[in-house]
Amino acid sequence: MLKALVTDVDGTITDRRRRINTAAVETIRSLVDVGIEVVLASGNTVCFMDGLCKMVGTDGTIIGENGGVYRRTFSGTLRIPGDKNACLAAFEILKDYFTEKGVELELYSAQYRFADVAFARNIAPDEARTVIRDHDLPVRVLDTGFAIHLQAPGINKGTALRDLAGEMGLSPSEMMAIGDSENDIEMLEAAGIGVAVANAPAATRAAADRVTKESYGDGFVEAVKEYFDGFEGR
Incomplete structure (x- = not known):
């Protein structure tokens, strides 16, 4: 049973111009409201991620800098495995x-x-x-x-996902990951279910368990509705 969702940001819950998909935001909020933990994972900085988490409505659990940093909730300790x-x-x-x-x-x-x-x-x-x-x-x-x-070699979103899962009291097999880029490959492989949105390049699609029909944020919403039992969104 899936208990958490880890999602990339740019190109996954946004469009190609980095405009956030409002349906994706509503989907994330609906997941949070029914007790599914949502982790935002990105190459972006911690301060960017903090603002995004506040606006979207998650608890501040993040993977930033492509796995170089991660943190469990806003009040948690920032881990910095990168160099x-x-x-x-x-x-x-x-x-x-x-x-x-x-x-x-x-x-x-x-x-x-x-x-x-x-x-x-x-x-x-x-x-x-x-x-x-x-x-x-x-x-x-x-x-x-x-x-x-x-x-740094050996540091990526996948290693951060595994380490963060331990802090969350979960197995990576209980997590779904969604992404669109080459920096998401290890994350998709580490999660129990890895989904690439349709705009992802060939290497990322090959690493995924499933590729959506829709691109960008619409693909994100499609994946959530397919894999989270009984979830229909708002």
Whole structure:
């Protein structure tokens, strides 16, 4: 029996322009009202996630920075398994490399991040991966479709889901995860049921147990109605 839902944000409960789907918000609130715990999981910062949780109506349980941080409720202790220093060092090497090619990398919200590094998606992620590999740096490159992130290896939304499940007194098998991007793959694989919305790339769809017919927030609502017994939403 499913007891919790873990959902990505951008591209999963929003549209391609990052506008939140109001039906998805109503669906999340309806789940919360019947006792289903909802975890928002994103590459975004903790402060962004806190505001979103307040507005949407969850209890503040989050996975942020692509698994680099997680927390059980607003009053819980923020866990930081990621390694920001390694990510910053890797960013400086990437910055120097691309500056020589005439491309400036724009760092996002560095002062608000505890574990990873995010920057504007104005370079090819595969080229960044090649630079990282050539320098034998202990980080990996993630492309969320909205930004490029540097994260410590072995840290992802899936590892955070497993650790958070323990703090929630649940098994990962009692959780459903929904996502749309490559940074959601491990999360979909870790959950009891992993669902990719229709706009997800091929690799993410392949990792999922189910791919919705609808895209973005409409796909999210479709998945919840299918898997949570007796739930019809408002």
